[in-house]
Amino acid sequence: MDLLSGKESSANAISDKIKDMLFAKSADKIDGFRSNVADSVFNSANAPTQAEVDAAPEVEPEDDYNPEPPEVETPAVGEVPTA
Secondary structure, eight states, X not given: OHHHHOTTOOHHHHHHHHHHHHHHHHHHHXXXXXHHHHHHHHOGGXXXXXXXXXXXXXXXXXXXXXXXXXXXXXXXXXXXXXO
């Protein structure tokens, strides 16, 4: 508010100050969430046990997966392509 009331304050200075304040406020919120997110992503309590890993079914890789590309008709020179 002090910057807004001062006549010597430029619009850029006011804008920069507002951006700095918003950045600081959002940084505080992010720091608060960071530990919760890290715990939920890297928490070893949610990791499968070795017995669960061993009991999981084996998945056969599909070596021959080769989808056919869509056929595209190339127009002759000077013709307009149709969609």
